[in-house]
Amino acid sequence: MSERFFLTAPPHDGLATLQDDEARHLVRVVRAKIGDMIVVFDGTGCHWSARVSEIKRNKVLLDVEALPLDACVTAGPEVWLAIALPKGDRQKWMVEKLTELGVARLIPLQTLRGVAEATDNSQARMERVVIEACKQSGRNTLMDIAKSHSLSSLIESLPSGARLLIADPGGVPLAIDQAAIPAEQTLTPVVALIGPEGGFTQAELITADRAGARRVSLGSHLLRIETAAIALAAKLL
Secondary structure (H helix, E strand, O other): OOOEEEOOOOOEOOEEEEEHHHHHHHHHHOOOOOOOEEEEEOOEOOEEEEEEEEEEOOEEEEEEOOOOOOOOOOOOOOEEEEEOOOOHHHHHHHHHHHHHHOOOEEEEEEOOOOOOOOOHHHHHHHHHHHHHHHHHHOOOEOOEEOOOEEHHHHHHHOOOOOEEEEEEEEEEEOOOOOOOOOHHHOOOOEEEEEOOOOOOOHHHHHHHHHOOOEEEEOOOOOOOHHHHHHHHHHHHO
16 A cells, blocks of 8 residues: 555654544545555654554554654755745645645745735645645655745744845846755755745835845746746755
């Protein structure tokens, strides 16, 4: 059985529990039975082989092998994307692809020309998309969906040494070799800012400039939000 399932809590003393949607999917869709082997992950970088030991209503108990299938570490620097979210299915598709690519954190960005707000419901939907994308792609660390920020509050909250980029059609073209992360910066995140399709305002660009952001262009065409996000992620990862 090759399907993967998400644990809301890591295994303890060789035992783990699948809850709610994950348990229902295993029992009703996959039709697992006691004794079947599956793969589980907890979103922190580890995954394990596990055997179904007991099936209850909305809950499946598992016996988990003592050692994970690989090391619980993620190599390389983290890439964070702060994005003025698109609406509807475009948002869902973007979150799915950024998860598959390996983006560490998505930060909904409040901008003057933005068209979608990051509500509690939308955050919950995005978090579920992240789990499903991890299950499908084999990724073992969840992409974090952060609380929304204004540009100024985001800049104030960034860790010291973070490398800041801002997508801007008038910026310097970002080539793959230019996106390489210097060795001394591998412990701090790269944070890329992506505005709405109406673009950042001049005041927002100036705020980013004053914070030391590098303006980068992704080509001669104007890109939709999700296209720009995926293009930037692919160059940085």
